[in-house]
């Protein structure tokens with residue numbers, strides 16, 4: 001088989017890249033090692049920046065998000081038992097849309113099927129060859145048989161644990177990493193959200209987040225120990241602990257119910273530099289991870305593939321490699337801004353094991369400053385709604 005761009009991974013990065021390339025006539029094949037159902041079953045991100053929404057619109061995959069997504073003009077930050085609103089629209093003129101990653105994935109998969117573009121699911125043992133030479137190739141196994149795809153370029157969109165970044169010799173890559181000493185226990189329930197907007201909570205017992213996927217489906221998180229096993233958290237234990245961290249009004253009005261999904265996510269900051277190795281380009285979680293506090297993971301995957309698709313289309317239209325040469329620096333400039341914001345939000349709102357009483361008071365002082373200074377609130381809002389591409 002031959003294609004122009006072989007894309008590894010059918011997460012948001014791979015699927016969106018595939019559609020952006022297809023729209024401009026660039027042939028591509030996606031290789032995914034899981035089944036489509038498995039990919040659709042992963043509950044992850046939910047806050048969509050305007051830039052990401054615009055990209056989905058460009059590929060004709062935004063209709064359902066526009067009708068079913070929840071537009072949020074602001075968010076609330078709760079500490080010391082009181083809530084404070086950050087008004088995104090008033091401070092920046094921009095908003096975010098709450099719409100689940102699983103739904104975005106479904107919309108992109110449907111578009112790809114309609115377009116007749118090829119996605120090979122359950123492609124195992126994917127391996128990359130000669131991406132630093134003249135004949136890049138990708139091999140995989142499917143139904144017990146070995147296959148090979150010849151291509152011009154490989155896009156590594158296969159997430160943090162994927163094969164693409166691991167195929168690069170260690171000496172060619174510089175990694176920066178921080179693993180946080182806590183995790184997020186998340187629950188999805190068929191209950192109405194406690195509030196119309198997200199509530200970020202800083203509490204002595206730990207961070208909490210009240211989020212949602214729809215007017216009838218809620219997503220709640222609490223900070224937990226990284227050693228915790230999800231099995232040790234019954235639904236009742238989860239709701240009790242969440243209520244302890246909420247303000248009085250939220251704790252007394254929250255509607256609880258059985259979980260339909262429950263999982264623990266570790267928190268990590270990670271960046272691999274550069275994001276290009278010959279004809280291999282990394283995008284999304286394959287190149288960087290942010291802790292979910294700033295809601296940036298999916299949005300960064302989208303901005304990466306925006307830059308990458310522009311560069312690849314430019315190459316095929318003008319035979320100029322200039323934009324491809326600039327891809328890594330361009331993407332990384334935005335990545336580091338999002339890394340800073342996500343690290344800052346995480347440090348501001350979580351109980352940091354080992355923090356001294358002074359550090360805890362500084363956290364509260366910073367929160368007081370954040371909600372009382374228009375400049376500080378605007379800085380948060382500008383980063384949260386998404387910096388321009």
Ligand SMILES: Cc1cc2nc3c(=O)[nH]c(=O)nc-3n(C[C@H](O)[C@H](O)[C@H](O)COP(=O)(O)OP(=O)(O)OC[C@H]3O[C@@H](n4cnc5c(N)ncnc54)[C@H](O)[C@@H]3O)c2cc1C
Nearest residue numbers: 009011012013033044045158159162284285295296297298
């Ligand atoms: C538990 C969890 C909760 C999250 N919550 C949030 C949130 O609330 N807000 C937010 O903004 N972000 C959140 N994120 C981050 C966000 O979901 C990711 O940033 C986003 O999924 C990145 O998309 P991606 O396409 O780069 O990678 P992925 O979504 O990881 O997709 C990579 C794809 O590649 C496939 N793959 C892997 N290895 C191979 C291989 N060897 N061969 C072929 N295919 C392969 C995988 O199966 C997967 O389908 C969360 C992430 C996790 C794990």
